[in-house]
Amino acid sequence: MADRALPTITPETTHFWDGAKAGELRLQRCTPHGHVYFPPRFFCPRCGSRDIAVIKASGRAKLHSYIINHMKAPGFTPPFVVAVVELEEGVKMMANILGVEPSHDALELDMPLEVTFEALSDEISLPQWRPAQGAGE
Amino acid sequence: MTPGSVAIVGAAESTEMGKVPHLSQLSLHADAALNALDDCGLTLADVDGLATAGQDAADVVQHLGLHPTWVDGTSVGGCSFMVHVRHAVAALEAGLCTTALITHGESGRSQVGRLMRAIFPSANQMNFEAPYGVTLPPSRFTLPVLRMMKETGLTLEQLATVAVVQREWAAFHPRASFRDPITVDDVLSSKMIADPFRLLMCCLVTDAGGALVLTKADRARDFPTRPVYVRGAGESAETAMVSQMEDFTSSRAFRVSGKLAFESAGITHADVDHLMIYDAFAHLPIYGLEDLGFVGRGEGGPFIAEGHTRPGGRLPLNTNGGGLSYQHSGMYGMFALQESVRQMRGVSPAQVPGAKISVAHGVGGMFHAAGTVVLTNEAQL
Numbered sequence: 126m127a128d129r130a131l132p133t134i135t136p137e138t139t140h141f142w143d144g145a146k147a148g149e150l151r152l153q154r155c156t157p158h159g160h161v162y163f164p165p166r167f168f169c170p171r172c173g174s175r176d177i178a179v180i181k182a183s184g185r186a187k188l189h190s191y192i193i194n195h196m197k198a199p200g201f202t203p204p205f206v207v208a209v210v211e212l213e214e215g216v217k218m219m220a221n222i223l224g225v226e227p228s229h230d231a232l233e234l235d236m237p238l239e240v241t242f243e244a245l246s247d248e249i250s251l252p253q254w255r256p257a258q259g260a261g262e
Numbered sequence: 263m264t265p266g267s268v269a270i271v272g273a274a275e276s277t278e279m280g281k282v283p284h285l286s287q288l289s290l291h292a293d294a295a296l297n298a299l300d301d302c303g304l305t306l307a308d309v310d311g312l313a314t315a316g317q318d319a320a321d322v323v324q325h326l327g328l329h330p331t332w333v334d335g336t337s338v339g340g341c342s343f344m345v346h347v348r349h350a351v352a353a354l355e356a357g358l359c360t361t362a363l364i365t366h367g368e369s370g371r372s373q374v375g376r377l378m379r380a381i382f383p384s385a386n387q388m389n390f391e392a393p394y395g396v397t398l399p400p401s402r403f404t405l406p407v408l409r410m411m412k413e414t415g416l417t418l419e420q421l422a423t424v425a426v427v428q429r430e431w432a433a434f435h436p437r438a439s440f441r442d443p444i445t446v447d448d449v450l451s452s453k454m455i456a457d458p459f460r461l462l463m464c465c466l467v468t469d470a471g472g473a474l475v476l477t478k479a480d481r482a483r484d485f486p487t488r489p490v491y492v493r494g495a496g497e498s499a500e501t502a503m504v505s506q507m508e509d510f511t512s513s514r515a516f517r518v519s520g521k522l523a524f525e526s527a528g529i530t531h532a533d534v535d536h537l538m539i540y541d542a543f544a545h546l547p548i549y550g551l552e553d554l555g556f557v558g559r560g561e562g563g564p565f566i567a568e569g570h571t572r573p574g575g576r577l578p579l580n581t582n583g584g585g586l587s588y589q590h591s592g593m594y595g596m597f598a599l600q601e602s603v604r605q606m607r608g609v610s611p612a613q614v615p616g617a618k619i620s621v622a623h624g625v626g627g628m629f630h631a632a633g634t635v636v637l638t639n640e641a642q643l
């Protein structure tokens with residue numbers, strides 16, 4: 126089986142991957158307007174400002190949409206969940222939902238999720254999501 | 263653009279389609295180009311403009327022996343050819359060339375001489391999507407649909423009906439890959455690919471080519487074919503990353519492109535006799551109907567399920583059977599345009615009687631771009 130696809134760290138994304146390795150989900154926010162955005166870049170795509178700061182995300186999100194992938198993928202055993210989550214900060218990210226069966230019974234849109242990190246290499250810990258503990262209580 | 267200033271005078275598909283293992287991808291471009299030139303009585307020496315996608319434009323220029331004064335290699339996925347039509351109109355109006363050729367060829371099935379068009383054309387996709395096990399389009403293009411279903415009430419049965427209705431149209435076409443009738447049950451019991459998407463809700467993979475020849479409308483009557491005038495067009499792009507679409511229930515690129523096309527053509531939806539919406543997957547005609555404004559939000563699925571796009575319905579849609587049943591080489595936009603041209607010439611095997619205006623709407627990548635073309639068989643100038 127081919128190896129799982131790994132991200133390449135670039136100067137613009139170092140903060141993100143450093144954060145993930147340290148167990149912290151980092152986003153960027155422009156100073157003039159407070160626009161939070163993803164994926165990383167050296168300016169705000171909404172206002173063009175280069176005056177930006179790295180912030181720590183809350184780690185809370187909701188399940189925005191998903192498929193259950195029955196096709197082969199390097200490093201994965203089908204079926205598995207490919208999802209898009211919407212973070213509390215308003216940005217979306219691709220994800221696999223960990224800790225649940227890949228079934229429509231176990232997955233409900235807008236269910237609360239919390240971030241976790243999947244170590245793929247010495248360098249890369251991938252942000253992932255799992256059902257929020259105590260959700261629905 | 264001036265409505266009707268430019269006409270499509272030559273249009274053809276490759277001599278063979280489906281499984282063509284004896285032709286390389288570049289040969290599929292050439293075969294279609296020669297067929298389209300034959301169609302209008304021109305030769306390669308007459309061509310001074312070239313646009314193509316998925317293949318380097320200079321590669322096609324050299325292979326065909328062209329000496330162009332206008333070259334367009336815009337490559338934004340399968341809708342690139344709709345975008346090329348819009349660019350060709352601008353180039354012809356500006357006098358950058360006099361005869362523009364748009365070519366497509368792809369050895370999608372046999373993979374003969376196929377250029378490795380990147381599965382992930384963006385570094386951001388590689389870094390922030392690929393690690394999650396997404397690969398081929400069925401694992402990405404489909405991601406917005408459960409959100410669409412929750413927000414608008416779109417049902418699985420309605421999605422399946424898209425494939426069923428398009429198969430009815432494909433039955434008219436000798437060149438369609440699949441022509442036997444199917445039912446909603448057939449679709450919903452076919453192999454699971456990317457739940458909720460099953461095999462019959464996903465496009466074919468074939469070898470095919472197609473080409474168009476465009477020139478100024480004042481020359482268009484000099485050709486043996488019935489001129490098909492470009493009345494309007496639009497284009498846009500949103501994001502290479504499907505995860506970053508601003509709204510999973512609506513494509514911004516579709517909305518912008520469609521609005522531009524209708525406005526530049528000076529038409530309303532009631533004027534449209536025939537419609538093609540690039541259907542790499544069964545949900546795209548539903549997004550297209552809603553985002554182009556033919557129906558309201560949440561009304562696309564019911565509209566198709568009620569039969570309005572079927573043979574005999576009031577809005578014939580994807581009358582060649584679409585990417586789901588006709589052909590899909592990987593960049594299907596050229597084949598939607600070919601069927602629109604046939605309809606405007608009055609020669610489609612699934613001809614809509616008396617059709618005067620056809621709209622061909624294309625998507626690129628995984629909702630990443632869009633192109634929309636309004637064609638008519640009535641001279642505008």
Ligand SMILES: [Zn+2]
Nearest residue numbers: 155160169172
């Ligand atoms: Zn900003």
